[in-house]
Amino acid sequence: MSDLLALAYPWTKSLHIISVISWMAALFYLPRLMVHHTEKVGVTGETHELFAMMEFKLARVIMRPAMHATWIFGLVLVFTPGIVDWSMIWPWTKGICVIAMTVFHTWLMIRMKAFQRGENQFSGRQYRIANEVPTVLMIIIVISVVVKF
Template sequence: MTDLLATLYPWTLSLHIMSVIAWMAGIFYLPRLFVHHVEQADNAQTDELFQMMERKLLKLIMNPASIATWIFGLMLVFTPGIVDWGMVWPWTKAAGVITMTWFHHWLGKRRKDLAAGTNRVTGRQYRMMNELPTLLMILIVLSVVVKF
């Protein structure tokens, strides 16, 4: 099995990078949709439009991309010679990815709140939360590239 993972490494890495890009695009965009939804959805038609955009972004792009990211990422973890668990960087990357996954699920819960009309988060709070994925991206990329 490890020989197969080593042979597939370039493909696995490529698919991992592509799925991360798709996931991150959604992670960056969904909170911005929430900001505009909270601040500008003043009628039922606008509210329905935002709900449709948020639902499709989460269900059709973000969820599949996050699952693919995890699958290809775990394949990389189990590829011989790729991860040295004696170093710090795999642990900081893992912490960043787990936190990013938590944020993804937090966004999913906020989407359900908006759809149910029970949202309690302000546009300003969504703007502030929108900074979290940027900080996590910096941590994850520096962990992998610089290997600190």
């Protein structure tokens, strides 16, 4: 099995990177949609319905599958012999940040469902601040993986 994982490594890594890029794009864009939904649209009317549909499709058609693929290919990489040195700090830092990114993803899904029900509880400013969360986590993850401290 370990030989198969080693042979598949370049493909697994490529698919992991593609999945991460897709997931991150959605994590960056969904809060921006929510900013505009909050500040310009509100929670009723035809434009609200349009924004709710855009948020739903982004979250369910792009963001969720990309997160699942990121996790699957990431775990395959973790189990590929010789890839992760668990005695170092970087895999733990990355793992914690990926879990935090997943929690943020879940929070966005909850917010998206609240918008659909017409029950938004946050301001545009709060969504702008929330939009910085994936950026900070991404920076930590990339530095952890590249520098391998």
